[in-house]
Structure formats: C-alpha cells, structure tokens
Amino acid sequence: xxxERQEDFADDGDAPxxxxxxxxxxxxxxxxxxxxLRDRIESCRKAIMLSRIxxxxxxxxxxxxxxxxxxxxxxxxxxIAGAMAGLVGMGSNRTTxxxxxxxxxxxxxxxxxxxxxxxxxxxx
Numbered sequence: 001x002x003x004e005r006q007e008d009f010a011d012d013g014d015a016p017x018x019x020x021x022x023x024x025x026x027x028x029x030x031x032x033x034x035x036x037l038r039d040r041i042e043s044c045r046k047a048i049m050l051s052r053i054x055x056x057x058x059x060x061x062x063x064x065x066x067x068x069x070x071x072x073x074x075x076x077x078x079x080i081a082g083a084m085a086g087l088v089g090m091g092s093n094r095t096t097x098x099x100x101x102x103x104x105x106x107x108x109x110x111x112x113x114x115x116x117x118x119x120x121x122x123x124x
Contacts (some may be wrong), residue, residue, distance in 0.1 A: 005116075008009050010018035012084070016110070020118065023114050023118055026114055027111055027115065029113040030107050030110055030114070031032070031111065032056075033107055034104055034107050034108065034111070037045075037100045037101075037103055037104040037107065038098070038104065040097075040100045041097050041100045041101060044093040044094070044096050044097035044100070045097065047089060047093040048089070048090050048094060049091030049095045050089070051085070051086045051087075051090040051093065052086065052090065053086075054084075054085055054086040054089065055083055055086030055087065055090070055118065057082060058079045058080070058082030058083035058085075058086060059079075059083065060076075061075055061076075061078060061081070061082070062083065064080040065079060079085070092119050
C-alpha cells in the first residue's frame with residue numbers, strides 16, 4: 001500500500017492514542033480548577049453579603065449617634081470602623097470574584113476547545 005493510502009486509514013478518531021489521553025487528563029484538570037473557582041466565587045458572594053450587613057449596621061449606629069439616640073464615643077468609633085471594614089470587604093471580595101469569573105470563563109473556553117478537538121467529525 002502506498003504512503004497516501006496508509007494515511008487515509010491511519011486514524012478515524014476512534015483509536016486510543018497518547019494525545020487523546022493527554023487531552024482527557026487536561027480536561028479533568030480544567031474541570032477540577034473550574035470547581036475550585038466556583039467555590040471561590042461562592043465564598044466571595046458570602047463575604048460580600050457579610051460586608052453589606054456590617055456596613056448596614058455601621059450606618060445604623062452612625063445615624064443613631066448623629067441623631068443623638070446613642071451618646072457613646074466608642075460606638076461612634078465602632079460605626080466608623082465597621083463602615084470601613086464593610087467597604088474594604090466588599091471591594092476586595094468583588095475584585096476577587098471578578099478575577100475568578102474571568103479565569104472560569106478562560107478555563108471553560110479551553111475545556112470546550114479540547115472537547116471539540118476530541119469529538120469525531122462527520123465528513124459529507
């Protein structure tokens with residue numbers, strides 16, 4: 001059989017080979033990384049919610065101090081510290097979540113590319 005005919009029958013996409021195994025391993029690694037990123041995003045979501053609660057409590061304490069309902073300097077300082085902590089917590093966790101979402105999208109695209117490369121193609 002000449003070389004051209006051998007190449008026609010070399011691999012129809014259903015013979016296992018090393019590149020297929022490497023691609024499978026890479027897909028599994030990407031899916032594990034995607035799970036980690038989803039967990040990080042969920043953790044950030046919860047931290048943002050707690051930061052919002054801290055900020056709301058701080059604003060309530062500050063408003064109560066402003067209107068004279070509470071006359072305590074330590075509570076006023078606590079309100080200021082709580083507001084700062086809430087704002088910093090929201091900002092840093094929002095940034096972390098955005099970075100994780102971007103990496104998740106990149107991992108999904110890479111995984112989809114690998115899956116498409118493994119899929120057998122029908123020729124007309």
